[in-house]
Amino acid sequence: MRKHFLRVFLLTSVIVLTVTSFVYRSHYTRKKDHLAERIRHDIEIAGNEIADNVFQSGRGLLRISRQIHSDPDFIPSLLERSMRGFIDSRQEIRSIRFLNPEGVEQIRFNRIDDQIISTPVDQLQDKSHRPYFQESLDLQYGEMSLSEISLNREFGELETPYRLVTRFVTPIFCGKGILRGYIVANIDFNSLAYRINQRFGIQEGVYIVRSRDSALYFKDAVYINEQADSITARIGLGSTPQNEVTEINEGLIVSRTALVQKEAFQGRIVQLGIQRLQSNITDTEMFIWIPSESYFGSVHENIMYILLLQTFFVLTAAFFAYRWAKFRVTEEITFSELFKANRLLKESEDKLAEANEELSKRLASQEEEIEDVQRLLTAMFDSSMHFAGIMRPDGTIINVNKKTLDTLGVKKSDAVGKKVWEFEVFGDKDIVKEAMTYAIAKVKSGETVAFETVMFSRTGDKHRVAFSLSPLYNDDGEITHLIPEGSDITALREKDKQLRGVVEQLENRNKQLKEFSHIVSHNVRSPIGNLNLLLDIYDDAESHEERAEIMEKLKQVNSSLNELLEELLETVKILDHDEIESDMNSVGDAIHQAQKLLSRQIEDAEVQFEVNIEHPSEVYYPKVYLSSLLLNLMSNAIKYRSDERRLKIEISTRINEAGECELRFADNGSGIDMKRYGHKVFGLHKTFHRNKPGKGLGLFMTKTQVESSGGSIKVSSKVEEGTTFIVTFQRPVNI
Incomplete structure (x- = not known):
C-alpha cells in the first residue's frame, strides 16, 4: 500500500507545484510590466505638466514684451504694473526682475510668504556676470531663453532652505525698435514639483529631480553635496540608465531626461508664438522611485493565495493517493471470475444482435414507404415559383423550398432549426423579431396575415417580398405549423421608385x-x-x-x-x-x-x-x-x-x-x-x-x-x- 501511495502522491504533487509555480510566475511578470508601464506613464504626465506650467509662464512674459513693443515710447510704470500683475497671477513665479541692457536690476518683485514684495532701489543687484544674462545678449524681439534647472542664489550665496529654479529671459524692445532691457522670471521648481505630487498623487512612489549642479529634489525638499550623494547611493540613481525603467535592489525606478521632455514640447513653441527658444536643458533628470517594500507588495500581493492553493492541491493529492492505494490492496478480481463474466456477456451480445437484425429489416421497409411520400411532397414543395416554408408556432423554421434557397443563395442548413428572425437574409433582427412575433400571434388566433419585408441574398442583392402567413391545422383542429408564402415584388417596387x-x-x-x-x-x-x-x-x-x-x-x-x-x-x-x-x-x-x-x-x-x-x-x-x-x-x-x-x-x-x-x-x-x-x-x-x-x-x-x-x-x-x-x-x- 505504501508503494502505491508514494508513486501516485509524488507524481501528482510535482505536477501541481510545477503548474501553480508557472501560473504565479506569469502573474508576477504581468504585474511587474503593468507597474513599470504605470510609472512610465506617471513620469511622462508629470514632465508634461511641469513643462506646460513653464511654457505658460513664458507666454505671460511674451505678452508683456508685446505690450511694451506696441507703444513707441518706453513707459517704466506700465512695465512695472505688468510685472506685478504677472507674478501675482502665477503662483510658481518666485521673483521677476527687469534688467537694463548692462545687466543691472531696475525693477524687482519677490514672492515671500504668498506676499508680493517690491525690492527697494538700494537692494537691486548687478546680474551682468550671471550665465543666464550672458546667454541672452543675442536675443531678438519675440525670442526667449530658458536656463537649466539649478539652485537659486541671492547676492552670490545659495538661498536656504535650498530651492531649485529655472529662469525665463526675454528682451524688451519699445515700439521704435530700441532695446530697453531684459525681463527675467525665476520659476520655483519646488512649487511645481509639490503641485505635481499633490495633483497626480504618485502612488506608493517618490518623485525625484536631479539638477545640472547635482542638487536633488527628494520628498518635497532639496539636498546638495553629501546629503544628495547619500540619497543617490542608497537608492541607486547613479547606475540607472536614462529614459528607462530599471529594477534595482531598492525597488523599481524610471528615469526621464529634460532633453526628451524638450523634444516632446517642440510643437508648443510655435503655438505659444515664440519665434525662437534658446535653451540647453539637457542635464536635468526626473525619476519616480517605487521602494522595495511597495514594489514587492504590488508585484507579489497574491503570493499567500498561491501558497494556500498549493497546500490545498498537495493535501487533495495525498487524499486521492491514499484512496487509490487502499483500492488496489482490498479489491482483488480473480481470472476465473473474469472469464465467466466475459462468456455470459458474449452470449447476451449474440441474442441482442439477432433481435436487432430483425428490427432493422422492419424499420427499413417502413422507411422506404416514408421516403417515397416525402420525395413526392418535397417535389411539390420545391416546384413552387414562390417563396415558401414551414414553421413551428414558436417561429422555428422547419423547411424552406428550393425557390427561396436559389434566389437568396443560401443553404437549407443556414435556415432550418433557427428562429425566423435569426435567418441572416433579413435586415435588422430586432425589428424583424418584433414584426414576426406580432404576426405569429395573429396567425395563432386563426387569422392569415399579409405584410411586406426586405430580404438580402448572399451576394448582397436586395429583394422586396410580399409575404402571407397562414396556420396549418391537424385533425383535431389544433394549429401545428405555420406556412409562410411570398412573392418577389422587387422589380415592381423598383419601377415605382424610378417613377418617384x-x-x-x-x-x-x-x-x-x-x-x-x-x-x-x-x-x-x-x-x-x-x-x-x-x-x-x-x-x-x-x-x-x-x-x-x-x-x-x-x-x-x-x-x-x-x-x-x-x-x-x-x-x-x-x-x-x-x-x-x-x-x-x-x-x-x-x-x-x-x-x-x-x-x-x-x-x-x-x-x-x-x-x-x-x-x-x-x-x-x-x-x-x-x-x-x-x-x-x-x-x-x-x-x-x-x-x-x-x-x-x-x-x-x-x-x-x-x-x-x-x-x-x-x-x-x-x-x-x-x-x-x-x-x-x-x-x-x-x-x-x-x-x-x-x-x-x-x-x-x-x-x-x-x-x-x-x-x-x-x-x-x-x-x-x-x-x-x-x-x-x-x-x-x-x-
Whole structure:
C-alpha cells in the first residue's frame, strides 16, 4: 500500500507545484510590466505638466514684451504694473526682475510668504556676470531663453532652505525698435514639483529631480553635496540608465531626461508664438522611485493565495493517493471470475444482435414507404415559383423550398432549426423579431396575415417580398405549423421608385429654375442701380476730372456686371444639363466682386471692412451662389446701417468642431428685433425696417441656396447693436 501511495502522491504533487509555480510566475511578470508601464506613464504626465506650467509662464512674459513693443515710447510704470500683475497671477513665479541692457536690476518683485514684495532701489543687484544674462545678449524681439534647472542664489550665496529654479529671459524692445532691457522670471521648481505630487498623487512612489549642479529634489525638499550623494547611493540613481525603467535592489525606478521632455514640447513653441527658444536643458533628470517594500507588495500581493492553493492541491493529492492505494490492496478480481463474466456477456451480445437484425429489416421497409411520400411532397414543395416554408408556432423554421434557397443563395442548413428572425437574409433582427412575433400571434388566433419585408441574398442583392402567413391545422383542429408564402415584388417596387425619382428630379429642376430667376432679378438689380446712379452723377459733374473718375467707376461696375452675366450664362448651361454642382471657390474673390458691384454705395457709406479669411480661404459651394450670398449680405448691411455710427463689416472663416467650414458675416448696423421677427427673417417678401425700402427677397434666396447645397445659415441680432450671420458649408465630397 505504501508503494502505491508514494508513486501516485509524488507524481501528482510535482505536477501541481510545477503548474501553480508557472501560473504565479506569469502573474508576477504581468504585474511587474503593468507597474513599470504605470510609472512610465506617471513620469511622462508629470514632465508634461511641469513643462506646460513653464511654457505658460513664458507666454505671460511674451505678452508683456508685446505690450511694451506696441507703444513707441518706453513707459517704466506700465512695465512695472505688468510685472506685478504677472507674478501675482502665477503662483510658481518666485521673483521677476527687469534688467537694463548692462545687466543691472531696475525693477524687482519677490514672492515671500504668498506676499508680493517690491525690492527697494538700494537692494537691486548687478546680474551682468550671471550665465543666464550672458546667454541672452543675442536675443531678438519675440525670442526667449530658458536656463537649466539649478539652485537659486541671492547676492552670490545659495538661498536656504535650498530651492531649485529655472529662469525665463526675454528682451524688451519699445515700439521704435530700441532695446530697453531684459525681463527675467525665476520659476520655483519646488512649487511645481509639490503641485505635481499633490495633483497626480504618485502612488506608493517618490518623485525625484536631479539638477545640472547635482542638487536633488527628494520628498518635497532639496539636498546638495553629501546629503544628495547619500540619497543617490542608497537608492541607486547613479547606475540607472536614462529614459528607462530599471529594477534595482531598492525597488523599481524610471528615469526621464529634460532633453526628451524638450523634444516632446517642440510643437508648443510655435503655438505659444515664440519665434525662437534658446535653451540647453539637457542635464536635468526626473525619476519616480517605487521602494522595495511597495514594489514587492504590488508585484507579489497574491503570493499567500498561491501558497494556500498549493497546500490545498498537495493535501487533495495525498487524499486521492491514499484512496487509490487502499483500492488496489482490498479489491482483488480473480481470472476465473473474469472469464465467466466475459462468456455470459458474449452470449447476451449474440441474442441482442439477432433481435436487432430483425428490427432493422422492419424499420427499413417502413422507411422506404416514408421516403417515397416525402420525395413526392418535397417535389411539390420545391416546384413552387414562390417563396415558401414551414414553421413551428414558436417561429422555428422547419423547411424552406428550393425557390427561396436559389434566389437568396443560401443553404437549407443556414435556415432550418433557427428562429425566423435569426435567418441572416433579413435586415435588422430586432425589428424583424418584433414584426414576426406580432404576426405569429395573429396567425395563432386563426387569422392569415399579409405584410411586406426586405430580404438580402448572399451576394448582397436586395429583394422586396410580399409575404402571407397562414396556420396549418391537424385533425383535431389544433394549429401545428405555420406556412409562410411570398412573392418577389422587387422589380415592381423598383419601377415605382424610378417613377418617384423622375418626379423628384422634375421638382428639383423646377426649384433650380425658380432660384435662378431670383438670382437674375435680385443680383442684377444692384449693379444696374449702381450704373444709373453713376450716370446721374456723371451728368451733374462739372469738371473733366470728375467725369473721368466717374467713368472709371462705370467701367469697374460694367466689368463686374459682365462677370456676373458670364457666370449666370454658365449657370444656364449647367441647368440645361444637371444640378448646380458645388466646388472649392475663393471667399476673397467673391468678396472683391461684391465690393466692386457695390463700390458706389460702399464709398457713400464709408464702410470699414475687417476681413480674416486665411483659414480656410476656400469653401465647398457653387461659385454663383457664393457671389450672390456675399452680395446680398453686404447690400443689406449697407442698406440697414445705423445713422449713429460708421458702418463696420467683419467677414471671417473658420473650421468648426464638426470639421465643417463656417463663414461669419457681422455688422454694427441697426439690427433686427429677433423676439418680434426672428421666425420671419428668412421669409419671402419679409422686411423689418419700415423707414427703408426692401423687397424681402435676398435673405429668402440666400437661405434657399445654402440649404439646397447641403449647408445651413443662422442669424443673431440685437436692435441698434448689429447683426451676425453664420453660414455652414457642406464638406467637400473627397473628405
